[in-house]
Amino acid sequence: MPASKKRSYARYTIAAVELLGALVRVERKARRITTLDMADRLGIDRGTLKRLEEGDPKVELGLAFEACAILDIPLFEEDTRGLNRRRHEAERRDALLPQRVRSKRPIVSDDF
Numbered sequence: 692m693p694a695s696k697k698r699s700y701a702r703y704t705i706a707a708v709e710l711l712g713a714l715v716r717v718e719r720k721a722r723r724i725t726t727l728d729m730a731d732r733l734g735i736d737r738g739t740l741k742r743l744e745e746g747d748p749k750v751e752l753g754l755a756f757e758a759c760a761i762l763d764i765p766l767f768e769e770d771t772r773g774l775n776r777r778r779h780e781a782e783r784r785d786a787l788l789p790q791r792v793r794s795k796r797p798i799v800s801d802d803f
Contacts, residue, residue, distance in 0.1 A: 700748050709746030711755055716744040718762040
């Protein structure tokens with residue numbers, strides 16, 4: 692990506708991704724799983740695993756979630772039942788919201 696088009700992330704996003712990476716690294720080491728074994732289980736190379744553990748926000752979200760699932764790191768809920776309950780709550784709320792979202796029209800000042 693050209694320097695002028697470089698993607699920037701909010702501080703909260705960076706902190707959250709770095710926390711996720713640290714959790715993966717710590718749990719992987721606590722379980723005595725090598726980087727090679729973990730990368731093989733995820734179907735990636737060791738460099739991508741290193742990027743995940745260092746908190747690179749460009750690592751695929753699904754990959755990060757899969758690493759957490761393999762290592763039993765809870766993200767939202769402790770079990771699938773809790774995840775499904777939260778998903779259903781979100782779907783019910785979404786059903787109450789408009790199908791389309793339009794941006795607010797700018798207020799034009801015609802006071803000359």
